[in-house]
Amino acid sequence: GAVVSQHPSRVICKSGTSVKIECRSLDFQATTMFWYRQFPKQSLMLMATSNEGSKATYEQGVEKDKFLINHASLTLSTLTVTSAHPEDSSFYICSASGGTSDSYEQYFGPGTRLTVT
Amino acid sequence: RKEVEQDPGPFNVPEGATVAFNCTYSNSASQSFFWYRQDCRKEPKLLMSVYSSGNEDGRFTAQLNRASQYISLLIRDSKLSDSATYLCVVSASKIIFGSGTRLSIRP
Numbered sequence: 304g305a306v307v308s309q310h311p312s313r314v315i316c317k318s319g320t321s322v323k324i325e326c327r328s329l330d331f332q333a334t335t336m337f338w339y340r341q342f343p344k345q346s347l348m349l350m351a352t353s354n355e356g357s358k359a360t361y362e363q364g365v366e367k368d369k370f371l372i373n374h375a376s377l378t379l380s381t382l383t384v385t386s387a388h389p390e391d392s393s394f395y396i397c398s399a400s401g402g403t404s405d406s407y408e409q410y411f412g413p414g415t416r417l418t419v420t
Numbered sequence: 421r422k423e424v425e426q427d428p429g430p431f432n433v434p435e436g437a438t439v440a441f442n443c444t445y446s447n448s449a450s451q452s453f454f455w456y457r458q459d460c461r462k463e464p465k466l467l468m469s470v471y472s473s474g475n476e477d478g479r480f481t482a483q484l485n486r487a488s489q490y491i492s493l494l495i496r497d498s499k500l501s502d503s504a505t506y507l508c509v510v511s512a513s514k515i516i517f518g519s520g521t522r523l524s525i526r527p
Contacts, residue, residue, distance in 0.1 A: 337515070346507065346519040347464065362514075396463050408454065409515070411463040 305331045307399050309412030316387055317420055323383045324415045326397030332377035333399035337409060338370070341394040353380055387419040421446055424510050426518035433498060434526055440494040441521045443508030452511035453491045455482055457504045458520065464507055467493075498525045 306329040316322050326336060335354050339347040351367075353359035353374035361367045371383040380399075384391055394416050398409035426443045433439045445453075453470035468475060470491050474483040481494040491508055505520040 339517075347517045349515060349517075352514070394461075408466055408469065411465065414463045416461075 305329075305399070305401070305410040307333075307397065307410045307412040309397055309415050311415060312413060313416045313418075315418045315420060318388055319386055321383055321385045322387055322417060323381055324395055324397070324417075326380045326382070326399070326412050328378045328399040328410070331399075331401050333380075333401060334377065335400045336374055336380040337398045337400070338372060338380075338382050339396045339398065341396060341414075347396065350382075384417065387417070389419045392417055392419045423447060424508060424516045424518040426506075426508055426521045428519060428521060430522040430524050432524045432526060435498060435500055437498050437525075438494065438496045439498055439523065440492060441506065441523075442490045442492045443510075443518050443521075444488075444490040445508075445510040445516075446489070447510070447512045448486075448489060450489075450510045450512040452509075453482075453484055454509040454511075455480075455491070455493050456507040456509060456517075458507055459504050464517075467506070495523075498523075500525050500527065 308327045310325045338350045341347050350365045351359040351361045353372050355374050355377050359372040374380040394414050396414040398411045400409045424445050455467040456464040457467045458464040468477050468482050470482040470484050479496045483492045503525045505522050507520045508518040
């Protein structure tokens with residue numbers, strides 16, 4: 304299957320700082336990338352959907368000014384958690400799809416575990 | 421009612437057993453269905469797509485029942501390595517993950 308990488312895999316930051324997470328599709332062009340958050344023992348929750356070259360579409364309740372998403376190329380999307388707080392500590396997972404935003408299989412990155420102290 | 425519902429389990433079955441679980445969805449306009457497997461503290465991995473005609477991949481069989489709005493996953497001859505959380509994914513206007521069913525296979 305297609306390969307999606309994420310970097311960093313783990314990050315610990317202090318409250319108030321910003322953290323950038325990169326998501327790359329290594330062997331295919333990802334027209335759509337998704338960002339998810341998963342709290343312990345809970346399901347994946349979609350945060351936003353981004354299509355290359357356009358603004359991300361955020362899910363209800365997700366602050367677009369706090370979670371900045373950039374999808375500047377067909378192989379790279381970034382999520383920046385600005386002014387992070389302890390409640391932002393979570394497992395952030397990106398996925399990439401080569402098809403339309405709702406009908407194609409998604410390939411997931413390995414995730415980034417964020418801990419805000 | 422949740423848009424996608426799964427029995428959280430855990431299902432605890434002996435090695436070699438057959439186990440099945442369902443996932444119900446509320447949006448009749450849903451078009452795409454998938455089963456993902458997620459190991460503890462890892463990302464989900466696609467297990468199989470679910471087609472209208474049903475599909476089988478080795479020990480795994482997935483079926484779709486549009487009339488009753490559910491998908492199912494059947495695992496035959498279960499192995500210890502099948503222990504994981506199984507997430508169903510339903511896609512209509514957006515993609516929605518179920519909360520997962522935990523499966524534990526005991527020796």
